[in-house]
Amino acid sequence: LKLSQIANLLGCSCPGGGEEFLITRIASPDNADEHAITFLSDPKHLAAVAGCRSLAVIVKKGTAITGKLLLEVADPYVGYALVAQEFESREFEFSAPAPCCIDPSARVASTVRCGPYSVIGPDCIIGEATTIGACCVLERGVKIGAGCRIDSGVVIRRHCSLGNKVIVEAGAIIGSEGFGNAFDGERHHRIPSFGNVAVHDEAWIGAHTTIDRAAFGSTVIGTGVRLDNLIHIAHNVAIGDHCAMAAQVGISGSTTLGKRVMVGGQAGFVGHIHIGDNAFIGAKAGISKSVAPGAKMTGYPAREFMKMRRIEAAQLSLPELLKEVKHLRAEVDSLRNRLDEKSVDKQ
Amino acid sequence: LKLSQIANLLGCSCPGGGEEFLITRIASPDNADEHAITFLSDPKHLAAVAGCRSLAVIVKKGTAITGKLLLEVADPYVGYALVAQEFESREFEFSAPAPCCIDPSARVASTVRCGPYSVIGPDCIIGEATTIGACCVLERGVKIGAGCRIDSGVVIRRHCSLGNKVIVEAGAIIGSEGFGNAFDGERHHRIPSFGNVAVHDEAWIGAHTTIDRAAFGSTVIGTGVRLDNLIHIAHNVAIGDHCAMAAQVGISGSTTLGKRVMVGGQAGFVGHIHIGDNAFIGAKAGISKSVAPGAKMTGYPAREFMKMRRIEAAQLSLPELLKEVKHLRAEVDSLRNRLDEKSVDKQ
Amino acid sequence: LKLSQIANLLGCSCPGGGEEFLITRIASPDNADEHAITFLSDPKHLAAVAGCRSLAVIVKKGTAITGKLLLEVADPYVGYALVAQEFESREFEFSAPAPCCIDPSARVASTVRCGPYSVIGPDCIIGEATTIGACCVLERGVKIGAGCRIDSGVVIRRHCSLGNKVIVEAGAIIGSEGFGNAFDGERHHRIPSFGNVAVHDEAWIGAHTTIDRAAFGSTVIGTGVRLDNLIHIAHNVAIGDHCAMAAQVGISGSTTLGKRVMVGGQAGFVGHIHIGDNAFIGAKAGISKSVAPGAKMTGYPAREFMKMRRIEAAQLSLPELLKEVKHLRAEVDSLRNRLDEKSVDKQ
Numbered sequence A, B, C: 001l002k003l004s005q006i007a008n009l010l011g012c013s014c015p016g017g018g019e020e021f022l023i024t025r026i027a028s029p030d031n032a033d034e035h036a037i038t039f040l041s042d043p044k045h046l047a048a049v050a051g052c053r054s055l056a057v058i059v060k061k062g063t064a065i066t067g068k069l070l071l072e073v074a075d076p077y078v079g080y081a082l083v084a085q086e087f088e089s090r091e092f093e094f095s096a097p098a099p100c101c102i103d104p105s106a107r108v109a110s111t112v113r114c115g116p117y118s119v120i121g122p123d124c125i126i127g128e129a130t131t132i133g134a135c136c137v138l139e140r141g142v143k144i145g146a147g148c149r150i151d152s153g154v155v156i157r158r159h160c161s162l163g164n165k166v167i168v169e170a171g172a173i174i175g176s177e178g179f180g181n182a183f184d185g186e187r188h189h190r191i192p193s194f195g196n197v198a199v200h201d202e203a204w205i206g207a208h209t210t211i212d213r214a215a216f217g218s219t220v221i222g223t224g225v226r227l228d229n230l231i232h233i234a235h236n237v238a239i240g241d242h243c244a245m246a247a248q249v250g251i252s253g254s255t256t257l258g259k260r261v262m263v264g265g266q267a268g269f270v271g272h273i274h275i276g277d278n279a280f281i282g283a284k285a286g287i288s289k290s291v292a293p294g295a296k297m298t299g300y301p302a303r304e305f306m307k308m309r310r311i312e313a314a315q316l317s318l319p320e321l322l323k324e325v326k327h328l329r330a331e332v333d334s335l336r337n338r339l340d341e342k343s344v345d346k347q
Helices: A003-010 A043-050 A076-087 A305-316 A318-346 B003-010 B043-051 B076-087 B305-316 B318-346 C003-010 C043-051 C076-087 C305-316 C318-346
Strands: A036-039 A056-060 A069-073 A173-176 A181-183 A188-190 A196-199 A210-212 A218-221 A296-298 B036-039 B056-060 B069-073 B173-176 B181-183 B188-190 B196-199 B210-212 B218-221 B296-298 C036-039 C056-060 C069-073 C173-176 C181-183 C188-190 C196-199 C210-212 C218-221 C296-298
Touching: A003 A056, A003 A069, A003 A076, A036 A076, A056 A076, A069 A076, A076 C181, A076 C188, A173 A196, A181 B076, A188 B076, A196 A210, A210 A218, A296 A305, A305 A318, A305 B305, A305 B318, A305 C305, A318 B318, A318 C305, A318 C318, B003 B056, B003 B069, B003 B076, B036 B076, B056 B076, B069 B076, B173 B196, B181 C076, B188 C076, B196 B210, B210 B218, B296 B305, B305 B318, B305 C305, B305 C318, B318 C318, C003 C056, C003 C069, C003 C076, C036 C076, C056 C076, C069 C076, C173 C196, C196 C210, C210 C218, C296 C305, C305 C318
Parallel strands: A036 A056, A056 A069, A173 A210, A196 A218, B036 B056, B056 B069, B173 B210, B196 B218, C036 C056, C056 C069, C173 C210, C196 C218
Antiparallel strands: A181 A188, B181 B188, C181 C188
């Protein structure tokens, strides 16, 4: 790509004379060469960027670095993401033709690529330019939009649907059964799930994440949602648009999240609560009650962020506090005795 | 199904005149139509059920709803489970014949259905009416009973055994190696596992749950046990009959659970302890000691449930407590000084 | 094996007259027969070992048990590991020839065994005597050394590399994408990963563990590292040689571990910190800051081990402490009043 094309992509002006300069890849400063473009998203890396071999740098508007071709943008980290997507390999991982098992009733667009030993079941519909890895299983009636990327080893169970440009990473499972049991005091009676999972456009599902189908209706993953690896989403959960959650989070049945909720790794949510828009949930937090929009919660049990920080700080003094209260008790008792003696003296 | 057949299934009487009424599916009140049966397991949904389009409702004995055909049972949630199982699809997800790889030495019952690209290794034995999804791997010597459901992408490693009517959800791994290492101060020496995993009748193993084989003997999953998704069961663990645990629980080596233990999500157990019958372990609890039968434990480190609730409530006051103790210290010092002065005055 | 051969393997002397005694397997005392060898690693099992049917026992130097053929070693648990490895089955789980899909450009050593429905992509290189299970996917450019064991259902994504004698258990995913997102206040822009994962010699990766590829460069798993099941290793993490971590641990992006770090189950680490050599991290710990070499940390938030134990003990007294401070407050107020009254009296 010419630098002018990248400037165009970022919606910024191209440094004079650099329009024709050829960019062959994006790199971090330490492994950049002359024709790699790099980026400065945190000022603490300024020296590393200034000293690196790369000529072209994506920077925050107003940044000056001598001897570099600067693309000045509002948010260089977003700029990095956009340019990196441009340089991403679109090469298919597997050679064609691959042995796979496509039911005659499935409607698979002609531009779909499918790796070896994948299975596309009856009545599936797969949109244009979607790629499917190896050893994937799409059960009966699965619908996948256009431009999706389904990595190897993914299982999408019956009647689940994915929008357009969805990414499902290796080993993710979409549409496993909800964990529903009616306990009669002696044993559990299994409650089958009649619903499905609906994943909306541009969502990204991490490796080995499992999403259970709804009892009735749909478990919903909103537009642009980011789920990291090994996350558990239970039945009838609804995740609002553009939420992001780090690895190993668990969300229990029927809990709903608003939009743009951010969740740290290993956090857990009980069922049947609601998390408001733009809430922030700390790593390892245990959320047992609904959370207001914009609230920041952390800890187990979770509390408002600054309150929790004060509690945690106070805990450090707890062993000394115990001793101090014992001393106070002794001193108060002794003061009372002295005061009692005085009273006796007086009488 | 006729309503009288459902009444029969539930062991209750059929409302007069409704015997021949046709029920085509089970549904929640909000998506029910006239021929769907619904249920009322929580009185707070009474208005929704009373106003829904469904005619037939499973209710608790003694409940009255005008204009509905009521099936009165002791526990309507159990009733829901039983009827839902009846309406569950038994359709196989894949079209036959599927390419799969069955070792000639395997004994596979004639009513077994197997999805594409599944592997049944040497000396396996598979019972009647068991279904196996796509891309499953059953290694050498695996024994599976009758009426089991093995979903796609499951791996059952060598010589593990499953009873009858076991469900193994997509991607579960049964018989991975125990995590045994002898550390010599410099490096770890791997300890191979010679045992297997034995899963008893009617157990239900969730998606991507992993169960390690025993060092010697068997890791045991009892009858009717429910394991949700992404659970880790280490080597030589024994889970008693009818235990249930939510997603992402981890149980370390050689720990044993009695019967009907309930475990919340993301709880963790150290190795070599015993959890008594009917114990209840809260979500995210960290269990480092054996638990008595019937005990309710929660927290990290885990404590008896009500004690933990009191500690958690007290923690909220901890920052103020620190300040109050400082004030008390100052006041006690000042009182002592005043008392000392008085004593001096007197002398 | 003759007992003398085992003594040779352990580097100890063979009990006189037992040189030719045939050992057919290794077993725990309770399921040992005459020709099984067993071991005594914990003195509390002495009676069980003394009374078991096995003749040969691996013991700590200086241990005496009447009527047994004793192999005396410095560390009998390490001895157990070494002998167990010798008796481990090397039988391949699947019958040959298996249908699999090997790209013509892949260079696969002649002694490699590969299970059914596995995929070896373009430009892969697989070393001598490596075994690959069923339904495995090795994408383009994957390099695997000699003597590795890749169990069934493993996905190794493009350009990742494994050293020699690496074990990857069933369902593990190596080289999933790093979870990188640039959030612009409204939506997330995905940051593709250009790096890979490098797993060094003799590492052992557990079932369903996921290891993300680096943004640039390599995510590194050091020599001899042990990762249990369902662990999440984020992009650009580096795990030093001979570290071991129990199941369900999560490590966030760019965090590095020194050598021989031990991590308990379900612990979590924030990104961009360093854990020093020989550190010990307790189960369920939440590590949010760098840890010094040799330090022992536990709890959430994590603190030095003994400090945390004292805090936890003090927490038990917290509800009573609150009451005691209230009493002290009342008593101090009353003492002050009495003192004030006295002062008034005097005036």
